[in-house]
Amino acid sequence: MSQAPDAVGVLIVDDEPRIRDGLARVLTAMGYRIAATGRGEEVLGLLAGENAAIVLLDLQLPDVNGMLVLRKIRERYPHVVVIIITGFGTVQTAAEAMRNGAYDLLPKPFEPEQLRIAIRRAHEKMLLEKEARQLQQDKLRTLADLSIEKSRTHTIIDALPIGVMVTNARGEVVLFNPTFARYMALPADLAEGSPLAAYIPDEGLRRLVLEFSQGCHVGPDDSPTYEFSLGPDKFLFARGRPVLDDQGRCVGAVLTIVDITAMKVLDRLKREFVAKVSHELRSPLSTIHEQLAVVLSDLVGQVSPADEHLLSRAKEKTQGLIALIGDLLDLSRIESGVVCEAPKNVQLEELLENIIAFLGTKAAAKGQSLTLTRCAEPLPAIKADPLALESIFGNLITNAINYTPEKGRIEVRLGRSDNQVHIHVSDNGFGLEPRHLEKIFERFYRVKTDRTRYITGTGLGLPIAKGLVEAMGGRIGVQSVPEQGSTFTVDLPIEAE
Numbered sequence: 238m239s240q241a242p243d244a245v246g247v248l249i250v251d252d253e254p255r256i257r258d259g260l261a262r263v264l265t266a267m268g269y270r271i272a273a274t275g276r277g278e279e280v281l282g283l284l285a286g287e288n289a290a291i292v293l294l295d296l297q298l299p300d301v302n303g304m305l306v307l308r309k310i311r312e313r314y315p316h317v318v319v320i321i322i323t324g325f326g327t328v329q330t331a332a333e334a335m336r337n338g339a340y341d342l343l344p345k346p347f348e349p350e351q352l353r354i355a356i357r358r359a360h361e362k363m364l365l366e367k368e369a370r371q372l373q374q375d376k377l378r379t380l381a382d383l384s385i386e387k388s389r390t391h392t393i394i395d396a397l398p399i400g401v402m403v404t405n406a407r408g409e410v411v412l413f414n415p416t417f418a419r420y421m422a423l424p425a426d427l428a429e430g431s432p433l434a435a436y437i438p439d440e441g442l443r444r445l446v447l448e449f450s451q452g453c454h455v456g457p458d459d460s461p462t463y464e465f466s467l468g469p470d471k472f473l474f475a476r477g478r479p480v481l482d483d484q485g486r487c488v489g490a491v492l493t494i495v496d497i498t499a500m501k502v503l504d505r506l507k508r509e510f511v512a513k514v515s516h517e518l519r520s521p522l523s524t525i526h527e528q529l530a531v532v533l534s535d536l537v538g539q540v541s542p543a544d545e546h547l548l549s550r551a552k553e554k555t556q557g558l559i560a561l562i563g564d565l566l567d568l569s570r571i572e573s574g575v576v577c578e579a580p581k582n583v584q585l586e587e588l589l590e591n592i593i594a595f596l597g598t599k600a601a602a603k604g605q606s607l608t609l610t611r612c613a614e615p616l617p618a619i620k621a622d623p624l625a626l627e628s629i630f631g632n633l634i635t636n637a638i639n640y641t642p643e644k645g646r647i648e649v650r651l652g653r654s655d656n657q658v659h660i661h662v663s664d665n666g667f668g669l670e671p672r673h674l675e676k677i678f679e680r681f682y683r684v685k686t687d688r689t690r691y692i693t694g695t696g697l698g699l700p701i702a703k704g705l706v707e708a709m710g711g712r713i714g715v716q717s718v719p720e721q722g723s724t725f726t727v728d729l730p731i732e733a734e
């Protein structure tokens with residue numbers, strides 16, 4: 238029978254050539270590849286070439302003790318299966334051979350069928366063992382891959398220049414990187430697993446992390462951010478994202494933190510610069526404006542109408558510049574926290590009536606109606622700086638007039654809830670697209686369309702109004718539909734008696 242190239246090899250070790258030949262015949266017929274020797278000394282050398290997976294070993298050899306050969310095979314080639322063939326199969330020999338690692342024992346003389354059975358069993362055992370070894374290796378490899386992957390991810394997270402912290406669904410910290418520890422000035426021996434307060438001193442941020450961890454912000458656009466400071470010269474900016482499992486359930490949150498101290502310092506320097514320049518420009522500009530006014534009145538009738546026009550244009554422009562500088566100074570005052578000069582009890586209805594009377598001429602010039610709608614009961618007085626209130630509602634009503642076409646309607650409506658008054662300034666003017674709604678409260682932001690292009694302004698009115706409202710503990714918001722109109726709402730707290 239021809240042998241397959243990958244046929245399993247059997248090594249026959251017996252000093253009797255007759256037996257070696259007989260065994261070889263039977264095994265070759267079974268498809269095995271055969272090697273044979275009569276000398277114990279040659280056994281290890283023959284196995285070294287991976288010649289055999291099964292050894293048939295006679296214990297009685299002329300040169301060395303068969304038991305010794307068995308031990309050596311087991312030591313050097315533990316995967317080779319050994320079947321002992323022996324002429325004096327005492328129980329004692331059998332027991333010793335098994336102890337030394339033999340798999341089976343065939344007492345001589347034996348029938349070819351007995352040999353075939355023993356060889357098949359040994360072959361099966363060898364295959365099973367091989368398979369088990371393969372499985373074990375695969376398992377080890379997967380584990381090694383996993384641990385390499387894990388340590389790689391860890392190394393990357395540790396090397397990130399931004400702070401990273403991960404929580405589980407209960408809001409417990411399960412991981413944070415060295416940058417996070419440095420930003421938050423955590424003690425060196427603080428590990429994962431302590432309560433959230435040990436890592437995050439800021440209460441607002443803790444609340445946000447808990448909300449994220451519990452799945453309160455899972456929408457794609459719902460990712461609130463948070464700015465906080467640790468001491469006077471350390472400003473940090475945090476952003477959170479929920480961690481979702483395969484089924485979209487929230488299983489925790491990732492918080493990233495960046496250091497924005499440099500940006501803050503730059504912003505402060507910019508503001509200080511603007512405030513300083515505005516301040517320095519104001520008095521010479523006012524002087525120029527007044528001098529132009531004097532020159533203009535002195536020269537009436539003495540210069541050509543063209544020159545007179547030039548001079549009055551110059552006077553108007555300086556007036557515009559003075560107003561801009563006033564706005565810039567207001568803004569820098571609000572941003573540095575100096576707002577309410579002298580809070581007084583203010584009757585809102587009265588204050589708004591005065592503003593409406595003052596701006597009514599401007600509205601009337603555009604054929605617009607400007608009305609005040611009170612609520613059923615008179616509002617209680619609120620404690621505030623009246624100049625600040627004038628600035629807020631002056632800005633809102635002027636905007637409503639400016640950004641509403643001729644013959645439009647502008648309404649100022651009052652309302653009250655338990656501890657707040659609400660003032661709505663509505664118009665049926667140009668309205669605003671949703672993408673502008675947040676931005677119009679930023680400095681110098683103006684919406685440029687064909688209709689607004691020729692309306693002059695600097696984009697400071699709303700940021701000033703917002704700064705003042707917030708300094709009073711109130712809120713300002715806007716609702717708007719393009720081409721239908723806008724409603725700006727101011728909520729102000731009523732002081733408890």
Ligand SMILES: Nc1ncnc2c1ncn2[C@@H]1O[C@H](COP(=O)(O)OP(=O)(O)OP(=O)(O)O)[C@@H](O)[C@H]1O
Pocket residue numbers: 564632636637640641664666667668669677682683684685689693694695696697698699700723
């Ligand atoms: N009632 C409104 N209807 C439509 N758009 C408005 C309304 N109020 C404000 N806006 C838009 O918001 C922008 C910002 O308003 P803001 O009052 O801050 O600046 P401004 O009116 O342009 O200039 P100023 O500093 O003189 O007030 C405006 O340019 C305008 O595009």
Ligand SMILES: [Mg+2]
Pocket residue numbers: 632635636694697698699
């Ligand atoms: Mg304005």
